[in-house]
Amino acid sequence: MKLDAHTLVDGVRLAHRHVPGSTGEVLVFVHGTPSHSHIWRNVVPAFEAAGHGVLVYDLLGYGASERPVDRDTSVTAQADLLAELLRQLDVPRCTLVGHDIGGAVAQLFTTAHPDRVERLALIDSVSYDSWPSSTWQQIIRDHLDEHAAMPEREFAAMLTGQLAMTVADPARMTGETLEAYLRPHRTPVGRASFFEHQVRHYDSTPTQRVAPLLGTLTVPTRVIWGAEDRWQPVDHAHRLARDIPNATLATIPDAGHFPMEDDPSRVTEELFTLLSTPAHHHAGRC
Numbered sequence: 422m423k424l425d426a427h428t429l430v431d432g433v434r435l436a437h438r439h440v441p442g443s444t445g446e447v448l449v450f451v452h453g454t455p456s457h458s459h460i461w462r463n464v465v466p467a468f469e470a471a472g473h474g475v476l477v478y479d480l481l482g483y484g485a486s487e488r489p490v491d492r493d494t495s496v497t498a499q500a501d502l503l504a505e506l507l508r509q510l511d512v513p514r515c516t517l518v519g520h521d522i523g524g525a526v527a528q529l530f531t532t533a534h535p536d537r538v539e540r541l542a543l544i545d546s547v548s549y550d551s552w553p554s555s556t557w558q559q560i561i562r563d564h565l566d567e568h569a570a571m572p573e574r575e576f577a578a579m580l581t582g583q584l585a586m587t588v589a590d591p592a593r594m595t596g597e598t599l600e601a602y603l604r605p606h607r608t609p610v611g612r613a614s615f616f617e618h619q620v621r622h623y624d625s626t627p628t629q630r631v632a633p634l635l636g637t638l639t640v641p642t643r644v645i646w647g648a649e650d651r652w653q654p655v656d657h658a659h660r661l662a663r664d665i666p667n668a669t670l671a672t673i674p675d676a677g678h679f680p681m682e683d684d685p686s687r688v689t690e691e692l693f694t695l696l697s698t699p700a701h702h703h704a705g706r707c
Contacts, residue, residue: 422462424477424485430505433492435478436485438465439510442474446696447512449476451503453521453547454619455580456679457484459601460520463685464692473696476512480523482618484605494618496522497627500529507537516540516696521653521678522547525628532634539700541642541665542692545653545678548661549632553623554652556583561620568616576612577603587679589649594682635664642668643695647676647683 424436438458441447448468450461458477469475479486481502482494492498503526507515517538519527524546531538553561560579564571571579584602588594594602606615642665646658655672662670671691676683 422458422465422477424458424479428506428509430502430509433481433489433502434487435481435502435506437476437478437506437510440469440475442469443472444474447474447476447515448692448696449503449507449512449515449517451478451499451517451519451523451526452480452483453519453523453545454483454623455583455602455615456521457602457605459484460679460681464681464689467689468692474512474515476507476510476515478506480526482614488610488614488618495622495624495627496525497529499526500533503530504534504537513537514539514700516542516692516700518542518544518692519546520544520681522552524548525631528631528635529627531638531640532631535638535640538640540695540698541638541640542645542695543642543661544645544688545647545650545680546644546657546661547625547653548628548657550625550629551653551657552625552628556586556652557620557623561623565616565620569613571612573607573612576606580606580615586651587677587682589647589675589677589683594679598682632664635661636666638665639667641695641698641700643691643698644668644670645680645688645691646670646672647678647680648672648674649676650678652678 424438427434452460457479517527524543584594644658644662662668673680673687
């Protein structure tokens with residue numbers, strides 16, 4: 422799945438793929454970390470084939486999007502950029518699908534702009550004080566302040582080890598799939614960007630701040646979770662499903678933190694289930 426367009430949003434360049442569709446439904450996919458839009462490659466085509474509008478993009482500092490120096494790439498800043506990207510692409514309302522920290526972006530965006538979200542899907546999302554996981558806390562302690570001195574081979578081994586934890590079946594994170602996740606970080610700039618744009622912002626303050634607002638949401642919500650998630654255990658899914666009104670929970674057996682790698686057809690099925698739920702419409706256009 423190729424991101425074939427670039428849009429300047431608040432002075433920074435975001436890579437994206439935008440297919441308007443013909444059904445009136447628009448799905449916006451927000452990836453997490455350590456990831457980029459590649460993670461949606463086995464999910465998005467089914468929605469495009471069904472005629473739905475689709476927007477897939479790389480967060481600022483990720484994938485093919487710009488990696489600016491001295492620019493805030495926290496989930497709070499990413500939610501603001503999403504709002505502006507949707508305005509520029511004339512997407513007034515959407516079904517918002519967020520994975521991992523993309524789920525934090527989705528929580529922040531939906532609570533701030535409830536009139537712009539018709540349905541919400543949270544897939545193995547960070548939430549509350551659930552992040553960073555213990556393994557990432559150790560990496561932050563060991564490497565964040567001296568990452569420039571980290572040899573390329575050591576970096577690749579570290580990230581490979583982390584990515585192996587994202588799937589229930591380790592064989593699914595090998596070969597070309599593994600390389601697709603490593604590729605954005607193969608250069609010195611890519612490695613620096615990984616720590617400065619991603620790891621430095623592994624901070625649960627925004628999700629703790631938004632947690633009390635989850636109870637105000639009225640949009641139909643599907644919480645989708647890999648039952649074998651080692652970074653965000655399924656207990657968090659149950660808590661989100663309890664705290665968000667109109668939320669239903671789907672757990673995917675034999676799937677880890679990246680269920681789009683372990684079982685993309687099941688993720689696709691769950692999103693179609695969400696789409697079959699009548700959308701929450703607000704009066705007026707935002």
